[in-house]
Amino acid sequence: xxxxxxxxxxxxxxxxxGKLLKGKESATELHTLFQTLPEDGAGRVSAQEHVLIISRxxxxxxxxxxxxxxxxxxxxxxVNGGVGVSSGDRSSKSSDHGRKKLGVKDRRGCYRRRNxxxxxxxxxxxxxxxxxxxxxxxxxxxxxxxxxxxxxCTHKYDQSCKANKQVQRIKEDPPLxxxxxxxxxxCQGPPxxxxxxxxxSDHMTDSSCLLSFEAKPPTKxxxxxxxxHSAMMISTQELKKDETQSDASDNKSCLLQDLVTSESSKxxxxxxxxxxxxDEVASSMQSCSSTPLHDGLDHMEAFSTEFADLxxxxxxxxxxxx
DNA sequence: TATATTTGACCACG
DNA sequence: CGTGGTCAAATATA
Numbered sequence: 001x002x003x004x005x006x007x008x009x010x011x012x013x014x015x016x017x018g019k020l021l022k023g024k025e026s027a028t029e030l031h032t033l034f035q036t037l038p039e040d041g042a043g044r045v046s047a048q049e050h051v052l053i054i055s056r057x058x059x060x061x062x063x064x065x066x067x068x069x070x071x072x073x074x075x076x077x078x079v080n081g082g083v084g085v086s087s088g089d090r091s092s093k094s095s096d097h098g099r100k101k102l103g104v105k106d107r108r109g110c111y112r113r114r115n116x117x118x119x120x121x122x123x124x125x126x127x128x129x130x131x132x133x134x135x136x137x138x139x140x141x142x143x144x145x146x147x148x149x150x151x152x153c154t155h156k157y158d159q160s161c162k163a164n165k166q167v168q169r170i171k172e173d174p175p176l177x178x179x180x181x182x183x184x185x186x187c188q189g190p191p192x193x194x195x196x197x198x199x200x201s202d203h204m205t206d207s208s209c210l211l212s213f214e215a216k217p218p219t220k221x222x223x224x225x226x227x228x229h230s231a232m233m234i235s236t237q238e239l240k241k242d243e244t245q246s247d248a249s250d251n252k253s254c255l256l257q258d259l260v261t262s263e264s265s266k267x268x269x270x271x272x273x274x275x276x277x278x279d280e281v282a283s284s285m286q287s288c289s290s291t292p293l294h295d296g297l298d299h300m301e302a303f304s305t306e307f308a309d310l311x312x313x314x315x316x317x318x319x320x321x322x
Numbered sequence: 323t324a325t326a327t328t329t330g331a332c333c334a335c336g
Numbered sequence: 337c338g339t340g341g342t343c344a345a346a347t348a349t350a
Binding site for chain 1: 325326327328329
Binding site for chain 3: 139
């Protein structure tokens with residue numbers, strides 16, 4: 001049949017994602033606005049709920065678009081297919097109650113490393129995203145200040161939802177979290193309201209930026225995310241190294257945050273021309289870092305020169321994969 | 323009592 | 337062998 005050319009498909013995808021991103025940004029800004037309103041009206045609560053729903057709807061759509069691209073190659077099979085630990089499995093080994101069953105070979109850690117090729121990264125002052133998550137692990141990660149938290153969808157077992165996410169705090173004072181999503185929600189909009197998410201965030205300002213990445217299959221010089229950050233972060237890591245070695249770990253996080261900020265606005269730009277909104281997002285994020293960083297700015301210069309490549313790279317990825 | 327979180331163990335991967 | 341992702345018993349919370 002007359003199927004659209006790949007180019008026009010790319011264009012359509014890009015356009016759709018751009019619009020979704022815009023909508024989501026608006027929703028989050030709206031949400032932020034609500035935070036500033038007095039808490040008297042009951043209407044505010046319901047309005048906020050709507051905002052959450054909208055926000056969630058956008059996030060889900062984006063997630064679907066991301067994962068839909070591989071369609072057929074059941075993404076992230078490694079996680080569930082490989083490990084295959086489900087409730088039944090669990091009960092089968094609950095026979096002995098010892099915490100350490102050294103003799104018995106249980107299946108802890110029996111997993112395949114996640115194929116990072118399917119991920120969306122969101123940087124936000126909150127971890128709130130409207131979905132119900134269940135934390136299943138936390139780990140100290142090398143060269144990071146804060147531990148990384150691992151979440152799976154609450155409906156992993158009852159609805160076989162494969163959505164997972166990793167949340168890493170990247171800045172302390174105004175909290176800033178980098179959330180990496182894997183897989184998309186196949187669960188039905190659960191009857192639960194949003195927050196059941198991470199405990200340590202009471203900030204509801206959901207001014208997040210969603211970056212979506214896709215691995216280029218052939219590039220093999222190690223995993224797509226060699227460390228704990230996305231492709232975007234990879235080269236920022238080098239900058240970070242300087243910082244790390246020099247000293248102040250706090251400085252490090254500031255720098256990272258700054259980089260992230262610029263990333264966000266940069267990355268979104270390929271989707272849609274209008275940059276006014278992006279600036280708002282960027283500045284709203286910037287406002288999170290009240291710390292003026294002289295050192296960081298120096299690095300930003302170096303970073304910006306590198307950025308041309310990064311930007312292209314990212315853009316390229318998106319183009320390639322849509 | 324049911325459900326969620328914590329945390330040490332386990333193991334694949336590089 | 338080090339690191340990161342996951343499991344699951346123990347524990348906490350509703």
